[in-house]
Amino acid sequence: MNAINDDADQVNLKLLKAAIRFNARILGLTAGTLAAVVIYLATQASIVKWGGDSGGYLDLLAIFFPGYSVSPIGAWVGAFWAFVYCGTGSWLSYRVYGKVLGTRISALLLSPVSDANPVLKPSTLRLHGVSLGVAIGSIASLGLFASTAWLVVRGTADESVHAALFSNYIPGYSVSIIGGLWGAVELFGLVFLSCLLLASIYNKLVEIRHKTS
């Protein structure tokens, strides 16, 4: 953090790092819970709709979620793994986000910087697209590479026809180590652009909605 900030010595770094750790945990908890709910509901919906024939694509999750199946118990197992994967990924993303923002955190996330009590009268959050893109992009790329490498390591790369479909959207991707690396680079670019778009729409709306307040 010090390397990217000339004014690091003017900032209470201990407080800043504690603040980033705190928000990283909150984001991990938030995203992990939402992912767990989505997997649980998707599994239950699949069971309700197709009964004994349920499964299909959802069953493929068992490759990454040990013990998962499209069954009532499997729904809880899937929720657990979704919480672990998504919570950890989001926690890591915020750590990277905080690292990239560094001591510019208040200048970039609060515009204008308020003198009001931050607890009693909280400001409205802004997003920093570049930092967000770097953070989420790097974790998403790492996720894609790790998933691909796992398919290669367990010896099912040739049978992974569904994973290979990524090449429709990520030209050059294949279920191999080199393909995974190339896919990770391209996915980083796609996620980075998506984050820039997300942040610009969000910030613009915040600006419009809070102009008069």
Place this chain on the structure above:
Amino acid sequence: MSRPIRNHEILSAVFAKMDATAMAVAMGSLCSLLLFLATAVLLMQASPENYPVGQHLSDLTDYLPGYSVDWTGAFVGACYGFLLGGLAGFFAAVYWNLTHYFALGVMLISSAQLAD
């Protein structure tokens, strides 16, 4: 930056609340665009005549009635993307804010107990 950052500015950045409506619209727009592009990319790729395009993506119709891998379906998918992305963004923002309030409440109670 010419002046030191005050502690309360760091705290403001941490406890800043997310605008749920803005996040819903932003996430909805992004998901809408992504689902539209996911369909459009398949439709624009060259494929043999009578070859079924997007066999796997079209299975989304199980969850999104009316969706299909054709140009009409791309627009239907964009609407679903906006709706589902918007819901996800809204709930994520509300949950984020609630978790902060909860954590803050716990910290305030803890500090009050320490003061006693």
